[in-house]
Amino acid sequence: MKRLFLYRLAVVAGAIALLEIFCLTGVIDKITMQPPHLIARDLYRLLASGRMNGAIWKTSTNTLLALVLALGVGVVAAALLHRLRALRDTLDPLFATYYAVPVFAFYPFFIVVFGLGDLPQILIAFMLGVVAMIVNTLNGLDRVPPVLLKTGRIMRLTPIDTALRLTLPAAGPYILTGVKLAVAYAFIGIIGSEFILSRGGIGYEINFAYNNFDNATMYPLIVLILLASIAINTVLTRWEKTLLARRGAR
Amino acid sequence: MSERRRHGGRNALLLVAALFALWQAIYWAVGDIALSSPLATLRYTAQLVTGEDFRMHLSDTMRAFAIAFVLSVVIGLLVGFWLGFDRLSGDALEPMIVTVYAIPKLTLYPILLLAFGLGLSAKVAFGVLHGTIPIILFTLGAVRNTRPILLKTAHVLKLSRPQMVRWILFPAAIPEIFTGLRVGFSLTLIGSLLAEMFASQRGLGYLLMNGIGLHNIELVMSVTLLIVVFAAAVSTLLLQVDRKLHRKG
Amino acid sequence: MTTQVALSNVGKTFPASPTTAALHALGPIDLELQRGEFFAVVGPSGCGKSTLLEIIAGLTPATQGSVEFEGRRIAGEAPDSIGVVFQEDASLPWLDVTENVAFGLRRSKLAKDERDARVRDALRLVGLSDFATSYPAQLSGGMRQRVCIARTLVMQPRLILLDEPFGALDQQTRLLMGDELLLMWRATGATVFLITHALDEATMLADRIGVMSARPGRLIDVVETNWPRERDSRIVERSEFGAITARLWKTLREESLKTIGRAVPKPAADA
Numbered sequence: 001m002k003r004l005f006l007y008r009l010a011v012v013a014g015a016i017a018l019l020e021i022f023c024l025t026g027v028i029d030k031i032t033m034q035p036p037h038l039i040a041r042d043l044y045r046l047l048a049s050g051r052m053n054g055a056i057w058k059t060s061t062n063t064l065l066a067l068v069l070a071l072g073v074g075v076v077a078a079a080l081l082h083r084l085r086a087l088r089d090t091l092d093p094l095f096a097t098y099y100a101v102p103v104f105a106f107y108p109f110f111i112v113v114f115g116l117g118d119l120p121q122i123l124i125a126f127m128l129g130v131v132a133m134i135v136n137t138l139n140g141l142d143r144v145p146p147v148l149l150k151t152g153r154i155m156r157l158t159p160i161d162t163a164l165r166l167t168l169p170a171a172g173p174y175i176l177t178g179v180k181l182a183v184a185y186a187f188i189g190i191i192g193s194e195f196i197l198s199r200g201g202i203g204y205e206i207n208f209a210y211n212n213f214d215n216a217t218m219y220p221l222i223v224l225i226l227l228a229s230i231a232i233n234t235v236l237t238r239w240e241k242t243l244l245a246r247r248g249a250r
Numbered sequence: 251m252s253e254r255r256r257h258g259g260r261n262a263l264l265l266v267a268a269l270f271a272l273w274q275a276i277y278w279a280v281g282d283i284a285l286s287s288p289l290a291t292l293r294y295t296a297q298l299v300t301g302e303d304f305r306m307h308l309s310d311t312m313r314a315f316a317i318a319f320v321l322s323v324v325i326g327l328l329v330g331f332w333l334g335f336d337r338l339s340g341d342a343l344e345p346m347i348v349t350v351y352a353i354p355k356l357t358l359y360p361i362l363l364l365a366f367g368l369g370l371s372a373k374v375a376f377g378v379l380h381g382t383i384p385i386i387l388f389t390l391g392a393v394r395n396t397r398p399i400l401l402k403t404a405h406v407l408k409l410s411r412p413q414m415v416r417w418i419l420f421p422a423a424i425p426e427i428f429t430g431l432r433v434g435f436s437l438t439l440i441g442s443l444l445a446e447m448f449a450s451q452r453g454l455g456y457l458l459m460n461g462i463g464l465h466n467i468e469l470v471m472s473v474t475l476l477i478v479v480f481a482a483a484v485s486t487l488l489l490q491v492d493r494k495l496h497r498k499g
Numbered sequence: 500m501t502t503q504v505a506l507s508n509v510g511k512t513f514p515a516s517p518t519t520a521a522l523h524a525l526g527p528i529d530l531e532l533q534r535g536e537f538f539a540v541v542g543p544s545g546c547g548k549s550t551l552l553e554i555i556a557g558l559t560p561a562t563q564g565s566v567e568f569e570g571r572r573i574a575g576e577a578p579d580s581i582g583v584v585f586q587e588d589a590s591l592p593w594l595d596v597t598e599n600v601a602f603g604l605r606r607s608k609l610a611k612d613e614r615d616a617r618v619r620d621a622l623r624l625v626g627l628s629d630f631a632t633s634y635p636a637q638l639s640g641g642m643r644q645r646v647c648i649a650r651t652l653v654m655q656p657r658l659i660l661l662d663e664p665f666g667a668l669d670q671q672t673r674l675l676m677g678d679e680l681l682l683m684w685r686a687t688g689a690t691v692f693l694i695t696h697a698l699d700e701a702t703m704l705a706d707r708i709g710v711m712s713a714r715p716g717r718l719i720d721v722v723e724t725n726w727p728r729e730r731d732s733r734i735v736e737r738s739e740f741g742a743i744t745a746r747l748w749k750t751l752r753e754e755s756l757k758t759i760g761r762a763v764p765k766p767a768a769d770a
Binding site for chain 2: 033089094
């Protein structure tokens with residue numbers, strides 16, 4: 001365990017050190033990239049100044065909104081599809097090829113329909129996240145051991161009790177995998193569409209800084225996004241691991 | 251099995267018909283300003299693909315995509331096999347790679363542009379950035395999850411290490427590796443198209459953004475349709491092969 | 500002795516579907532279970548043993564005949580006083596052992612301390628008191644099955660149905676679990692209906708053993724063991740044990756051959 005941690009630390013530290021050296025010796029020129037320690041300093045200043053609070057707020061709320069929509073719709077849709085075998089079979093090819101289709105290609109079309117506001121972005125993020133949620137929830141529902149449902153019948157649990165006390169917890173780890181993916185996709189969807197075309201948000205600010213050769217803003221913001229998504233992903237992965245470990249699937 | 255396939259084909263047809271019906275319904279609801287009808291779009295598409303310009307854009311996209319995919323496969327397989335064999339490196343790096351998989355890679359695009367400049371190499375780099383990771387992860391998993399009994403069998407049969415890789419490890423890992431290639435294919439395509447969408451003067455992605463700029467709804471929808479149909483068709487094909495491999499394995 | 504369960508002319512036929520023909524899986528079966536007895540059923544695989552159990556449990560409706568439990572007809576719903584332990588591990592992995600066992604009382608309106616007392620008693624009876632806060636994943640297969648048995652016991656059923664509960668366990672563990680099952684049977688006074696594919700297990704545990712034919716499963720023999728109520732796995736040393744097991748096998752051999760698709764070999768003429 002400790003060896004793995006040291007290995008990872010060495011990789012990350014090595015990469016940063018290498019970048020630092022390249023930047024300082026001019027292998028990577030100043031216009032391309034600033035040395036990492038300056039990026040860190042700029043990030044601190046940027047956050048302290050509060051200049052980006054609006055963008056951060058906008059991106060976070062939009063991501064959260066899209067996520068909540070994706071989770072809610074995803075679980076309900078999966079529960080329905082689990083019962084409607086024929087509909088599920090029909091939609092199966094859609095789910096199977098869904099992530100091979102660039103969903104962002106629909107963004108321009110959404111802008112045309114809904115205008116250049118938050119809605120097209122939320123829609124893209126929702127569309128990216130919801131299918132991961134549906135597919136994983138369905139997978140979880142498929143794997144609920146029939147013997148648990150029989151047990152519920154022997155105990156004569158009400159349908160709601162069965163759903164909340166047996167089906168949901170039994171499918172839990174798979175649903176959590178869906179949540180993890182949906183979070184990542186929602187974030188990618190919002191940042192990506194802000195980046196392509198929008199009027200605000202962190203993705204927009206990065207693109208704006210890039211177009212103005214403002215590396216002192218661009219790099220810290222990119223690092224901020226990376227740190228945020230790594231942090232969220234790590235937390236969810238931990239949670240997933242504890243859940244699975246308790247069930248003996250180490 | 252043929253029964254199953256016929257069912258699959260019928261489902262796919264039903265789905266396509268349903269999607270077109272939905273499109274037509276939305277068109278009736280929204281109208282000409284925001285949307286062109288399926289028929290008009292198909293007509294425009296037919297016109298578009300026969301044009302000289304389109305061939306230029308298409309070949310540009312395809313060139314970037316092809317180079318990116320080849321690079322993704324080579325890098326992905328090499329790194330995947332390495333991490334699959336080297337236990338320590340695999341254990342240490344796999345979670346990090348999974349994390350990288352989940353970050354919005356679009357934000358890294360400016361860095362790639364600064365590093366590679368506007369044009370083919372940036373597109374390729376962005377495609378590779380998207381495409382290698384799934385290939386690495388699936389290959390790593392395939393190598394590592396080879397059933398121990400197969401390795402023991404190789405041992406009992408006294409195979410040399412290259413023979414073991416050639417006759418046991420590789421055939422056993424092929425279905426999983428193919429899944430990696432399939433996902434990698436799709437993501438490489440998405441990556442190259444995304445790159446074109448906001449910093450390029452050529453390619454289908456550029457055509458799409460150009461359509462928005464000119465407020466040419468028919469162009470936007472035609473290109474979207476072409477991309478979706480291409481991606482879905484290839485992915486369905488690869489999925490068929492994938493399933494066949496997994497059934498056998 | 501009073502009759503607790505009465506099956507008359509019970510059968511099950513699965514209707515034809517577009518891809519399969521209709522399947523006559525079970526019956527007709529006539530059988531009476533006496534209150535407090537230990538009844539085991541053996542039969543070749545696929546003979547409908549589990550279907551029979553599910554019919555008695557009210558999990559599956561019979562397509563012919565009737566099942567009565569304590570004088571009332573069972574129709575599609577599990578009666579409160581029947582507990583079932585399945586072959587598959589039915590412990591809930593997200594709950595610890597105590598919570599798992601208490602889950603059996605979800606629907607009861609007992610006071611909390613009464614509830615806790617019942618759970619404690621059940622855990623003591625199955626020997627899991629020291630593992631009250633463990634999670635199923637930390638337990639062996641045999642222990643998990645005991646969690647499920649305890650969860651059934653807290654409901655204080657008057658009839659316990661067991662569907663090959665030890666099928667996934669190794670032979671030594673099975674013998675020991677058999678001893679525990681006998682203990683519980685005596686302690687609770689419940690009727691036990693056990694389905695098993697192991698002839699020695701049936702002989703060792705049961706008062707009466709029903710032998711089923713190949714599909715469609717019918718009762719072709721009912722063997723009485725005449726064991727004393729106080730007994731344990733050491734009963735295998737008795738000479739009657741071998742004789743009963745041999746009789747079961749003699750009846751079952753032909754049926755089992757049918758299910759693996761072999762013609763019944765004729766005995767050699769001069770043997």
